[in-house]
Amino acid sequence: MEKNFGTIEVQSFIDGERFSPYQWVILILCFLVVAADGFDTAAVGFIAPSLIGDWGITRAALGPVMSAALVGLGIGALAAGPAADRIGRKAVLALSVFFFGVWSLASAQASSVETLTAWRFLTGLGLGAAMPNAVTLMSEYAPARIRAVVVNTMFCGFSVGLSIGGLCAAWLIPHFGWPSVLVAGGIGPIVLTVLLLFLLPESAQFMVLRKHPAQKIARVLRRISNDARLAEGARIAFTAADTRTGGADKSALGLVVSRPYRFGTSMLWLAYFMGLLIFYLLTNWLPTLFKDAGFSAERAALTTSLFPLGGILGNLCLGWVMDKANPRRVNACAYVLAAALVLTIGRGVADQFWLAVLIFLTGTAVTSAVTSMSALAASFYPTRSRATGVAWMLGIGRMGAVAGAMTGGLLMSMGLQFSAVFTLLAIPAFIAAFALGALSRRDASRQADPLDQTARVPAE
Numbered sequence: 539m540e541k542n543f544g545t546i547e548v549q550s551f552i553d554g555e556r557f558s559p560y561q562w563v564i565l566i567l568c569f570l571v572v573a574a575d576g577f578d579t580a581a582v583g584f585i586a587p588s589l590i591g592d593w594g595i596t597r598a599a600l601g602p603v604m605s606a607a608l609v610g611l612g613i614g615a616l617a618a619g620p621a622a623d624r625i626g627r628k629a630v631l632a633l634s635v636f637f638f639g640v641w642s643l644a645s646a647q648a649s650s651v652e653t654l655t656a657w658r659f660l661t662g663l664g665l666g667a668a669m670p671n672a673v674t675l676m677s678e679y680a681p682a683r684i685r686a687v688v689v690n691t692m693f694c695g696f697s698v699g700l701s702i703g704g705l706c707a708a709w710l711i712p713h714f715g716w717p718s719v720l721v722a723g724g725i726g727p728i729v730l731t732v733l734l735l736f737l738l739p740e741s742a743q744f745m746v747l748r749k750h751p752a753q754k755i756a757r758v759l760r761r762i763s764n765d766a767r768l769a770e771g772a773r774i775a776f777t778a779a780d781t782r783t784g785g786a787d788k789s790a791l792g793l794v795v796s797r798p799y800r801f802g803t804s805m806l807w808l809a810y811f812m813g814l815l816i817f818y819l820l821t822n823w824l825p826t827l828f829k830d831a832g833f834s835a836e837r838a839a840l841t842t843s844l845f846p847l848g849g850i851l852g853n854l855c856l857g858w859v860m861d862k863a864n865p866r867r868v869n870a871c872a873y874v875l876a877a878a879l880v881l882t883i884g885r886g887v888a889d890q891f892w893l894a895v896l897i898f899l900t901g902t903a904v905t906s907a908v909t910s911m912s913a914l915a916a917s918f919y920p921t922r923s924r925a926t927g928v929a930w931m932l933g934i935g936r937m938g939a940v941a942g943a944m945t946g947g948l949l950m951s952m953g954l955q956f957s958a959v960f961t962l963l964a965i966p967a968f969i970a971a972f973a974l975g976a977l978s979r980r981d982a983s984r985q986a987d988p989l990d991q992t993a994r995v996p997a998e
Contacts, residue, residue, distance in 0.1 A: 544767075544774070544775070545774070545775045545776070545777055546759075546767060546768075546774060546775070546776050546777070547776075547777050547778065548742045548743050548746055548755070548759070548776055548777070548778050549678075549682070549743060549778060551759065551763070551765075552679065552680075552681055552742070552759075552762065553681045553682045553683065554681075555681065555762055555763045555765075557680075557681065557684065557688070558761070558762045558763065560761040560762055561679055561680070561762060563737055564675065564676060564679050564738065564739070565676060565688060565691065565692055567730075567733060567734060567737060567738050568672040568673075568675065568676045568692045568695075569691070569692050569694070569695035570695060570730050570733075571631070571635060571668050571669070571672045571695070571730065571734075572669065572672060572692055572693055572695035572696045572699070573695035573696065573698050573699035573702070574635070574638065574639075574665065574668075574699060574723070574726060574727050574730065575665050575668070575669060575695075575696055575699060576695060576696035576697060576698065576699025576700040576701075576702075576703065576846065577699035577700070577702055577703040577706075577722075577723050577726070578607065578638075578642065578661065578665060578699075578703070578723050579696075579699075579700060579703070579818075579821055579822075580699065580700040580701075580702075580703025580704050580707065580821070580846070581703050581706075581707060581719045581720060581723050582603065582604055582607065582658070582822070583604075583821055583822045583823070583824070583825060583842075584703065584704055584707035584708070584711070584719065584825065584839065585707060585711065585716040585719055585720070586600050586603075586604070586822075586825070586826065587825065587826070587829070588711055588715070588716040589603070589654075589716060592715075592716070593650075593651065595651060598947050598951050599651055600651075600947070601943065601944055601947040602651070602655045603651060603654050603655050603658060604822050604943040604944075604947075605940045605943045605944055606654075606655045606656070606658035606659040606662065607658040607659065607661050607662035607665070608662060608818065608936055608939040608940040608943060609659060609662060609936070609940055610658070610659040610660060610661065610662020610663040610664075610665075610666055611662040611663075611665055611666035611669075611932075611933075611936045611939070612662075612666060612932075612933045612934070612935075612936030612937055612939075612940070613662075613663060613666060613933070614634065614662060614663040614664060614665065614666025614667040614668075614933075615666040615667065615669065615670050615929045615930070615932040615933035615936060616666075616929065616930060616933035616934075617667065618630050618634060618666065618667030618668075618670060618671060618925075618929055619670050619790070619791075619925045619926035619927070619928065619929025619930055619933075620789070620790055620791055620925075620926050620929075621667075622670070622671050622674065622925035622926075622929070623790040623922060623923060623924070623925045623926050624790075626740050626741070626744055626748075627671045627674055627675040627678075627740060627741050627744060627925060628671075628675070628734070628738055628739070628740045628741075630667060630671050631667075631668055631671040631672060631675065631734060631738070632731055632734045632735050632738070633667075634664045634665065634666075634667030634668040634671070635664070635665075635668050635727045635730055635731050635734060636664070636727065636728060636731040637660075637663070637664035638661055638664030638665040638668060638727050639664075639723075639724045639725065639726065639727030639728035639730075639731065640664075640724065640728070641657055641660040641661040641663075641664060641724075642661050642720055642721075642723045642724035642727065643720070643721060643724035643725070643728075644657045644660070644724075645657035645658055645661055645720045645724075646717035646718070646720035646721045646724065647717070664727075666932070666933065666936065669932055670912075670925060670928040670929035670932050670933075671925060671929075672692065673689060673692075673912040673913075673915075673916055673928050673932075674741070674916060674924050674925040674928050674929075675738075675741055676688065676689055676692050677689055677913065677916035677917070677924070677928075678741045678742070678743045678744070678916075678921070678924070679739075679741070679742070679762075683861065684861055685861065685913065685916070685917065686856075686857040686858075686860035686861045686865055686910065686913040686917075687854065687857030687858045687860070687861055688857070689857065689910075689912060689913040689916065690853040690854060690856060690857030690860075690906070690909060690910055690913060691853065691854060691857065693849075693853050693909035693910075693912065694849070694850045694853045694854065696846070696849070696905070696909060697846040697847060697848075697849035697850045697853070697901075697905055698846075698850065700821070700843075700845075700846030700849075701843050701846050701847055703719070703723075704839055704842065704843040704846075705843070706719060706722055707719050707839070708839050708840075710722065739758045739761075740758075741921075742755055742758050742759060742776075743778040743921045744921065745758075745776075746776045746777060746778040746921075747778060747921055747922055752773075752774055752775060752776055753770075755776050756768045756774060756776075778921050790922060790923040790925070790926035790927075791923070791926050791930070793919075793920070793922070793923040793926075794919065794923050794926055794927045794930060799918070799919070799927075801977070801980055802918055802977055802980075803927070803930075803931075805973040805974065805976055805977040805980075806911065806914065806915055806918065806931050806973075806977070807930075807931055807934040807935065808969070808970070808973040809869075809873070809911060809969075809970040809971075809973040809974050810908070810911045810931050810932070810934070810935030810938065810970075811934060811935050811937060811938035811941075812873075812938060812966035812967065812969045812970035812973070813873065813904070813907055813908035813911065813935070813938070813966075813967075813970050814908060814935045814936065814938035814939040814942060815938040815939070815941050815942040815945070815966045816876065816880075816904055816908075816942065816963050816966050816967060817904055817905065817908050817939070817942065818938075818939040818940075818942035818943050819942035819943065819945055819946040819959075819963065820845060820900075820904070820942075820963075821845070821846075822942070822943045822946055823943075823946035823947070823950065823959075824838075824841075824842040824845060824897075825838045825839060825842050826838075826950065827950070827956050827959065828841055828842065828956075841890075841893070841894050841897060842897075844894055844897050844898040844901060845897050845898070845900065845901035845905075846901055846905060847898065847901065848897075848898040848899060848900065848901030848902035848903075848905060849901050849902060849904075849905025849906055849909065851902055852872075852901070852902035852903060852905055852906030852907075853905065853906045853909055853910070855906070856868065856869070856872055856906040856907070856910050857906075857910065857913065860910060860913065864978060865910075865913065865914055865917070866914060866974045866975075866977050866978040867974070867975070867978050868910075869907055869910050869911065869914060869974050870970075870971045870972075870974035870975045870978065871971075872903055872906055872907035872910070873903075873907050873967050873968070873970040873971035873974070874967070874968070874971045875903040876900065876903035876904045876907055876967045877963075877964040877967035877968050877971070878964075879896060879899055879900040879903055880900060880960045880961070880963040880964050880967065881960075881961060881964045882896060883896050883897075883900065883957070883960040884957045884958065884959075884960035884961030884962075884963075884964070885957065885961075886957050904967075907970070911931065911935070912928060912931075912932070914974075915927055915928045915931045916928055938966075946959075949962070
């Protein structure tokens with residue numbers, strides 16, 4: 539006889555369980571997806587000097603190459619979010635990682651700036667579609683009590699990928715030339731696609747929303763907990779609490795920009811845009827800035843690698859603090875710290891050791907502030923628009939990445955010195971802090987007003 543165990547609310551169930559080995563598998567797979575993004579970002583910055591020498595082009599001519607993937611990332615993210623809210627996180631994630639790998643391999647065959655720009659754009663489309671779905675899937679399998687630190691741990695993959703990209707480039711380019719870096723960045727994602735197809739589950743909350751069979755959902759949740767209610771043959775119904783929020787007549791994107799979410803959406807977009815402007819300007823142009831400042835090519839590469847390494851420590855620490863305090867205020871403080879650090883570097887640091895320390899600390903503040911934005915967005919939107927909300931923040935933010943890559947080239951073509959470039963970066967850092975502070979104050983004031991129900995939908 540079948541046992542009837544009633545109803546299970548999926549997120550509450552996940553919140554009440556320990557972080558299981560199966561959730562660690564999901565975390566590792568999503569970590570590897572993000573690491574692929576980091577490797578790709580570093581690869582272009584480190585092959586830039588080789589491209590200039592091999593093709594006899596100017597630094598300014600590389601601006602479109604560096605920006606092409608970022609434009610693709612933005613477009614891919616904008617398209618992938620709504621697609622994932624319709625057909626599922628796993629399918630979109632696996633397809634996007636596969637195509638990212640294929641186009642990266644194609645980029646290695648480029649023989650001109652124009653061809654490389656085109657291939658890099660297509661590479662960006664694939665990766666731009668992958669990132670928001672990795673964030674969404676991980677956030678939906680993470681218990682609320684540790685969600686920020688789990689998502690930020692996943693994003694440590696970006697810093698690891700950046701560092702590995704720099705180390706691989708330093709070894710591969712002298713031995714096999716710059717195309718070898720792009721080949722390595724293509725093979726990895728293709729292998730990862732196979733692992734995603736066989737090991738990664740679909741989001742349990744998404745399956746509830748799309749009315750998948752209860753036993754299919756129970757099979758996934760049994761890998762998290764041996765709860766008796768999930769036994770084979772048990773009759774159980776599943777619900778997802780935040781699928782019952784208002785705006786049922788709206789599309790996923792319509793809900794993201796609807797009145798209860800509009801202000802928060804705009805502030806998240808602004809903060810992420812400014813954060814990526816800083817991050818990508820430094821990621822793409824630090825090796826060149828150091829070389830212009832008199833560093834050897836090897837020392838420039840090694841010092842630059844300290845920037846993403848700082849993000850690993852920052853992601854873990856900031857995620858832990860966000861789970862204990864108001865996450866928006868915590869992230870705003872991280873942006874203020876980033877502004878203080880770039881201003882310090884801008885005032886001039888003659889000693890190379892202390893400059894390296896400051897670069898590491900700047901990477902800690904900037905990388906953790908930027909990557910923590912995804913945890914904020916994932917907690918801000920309900921299940922049926924979560925992938926879209928995260929993806930559109932990432933997509934709009936990528937415009938800041940494009941602006942950062944292009945601005946770096948523009949500032950150097952104007953002849954601005956190392957210290958001047960860092961001083962100017964304090965401006966976007968303060969703007970990002972202001973946006974998150976405004977969002978935090980808006981939520982606090984509205985939740986204090988019992989007549990204002992619109993603010994309660996997206997509250998933390």
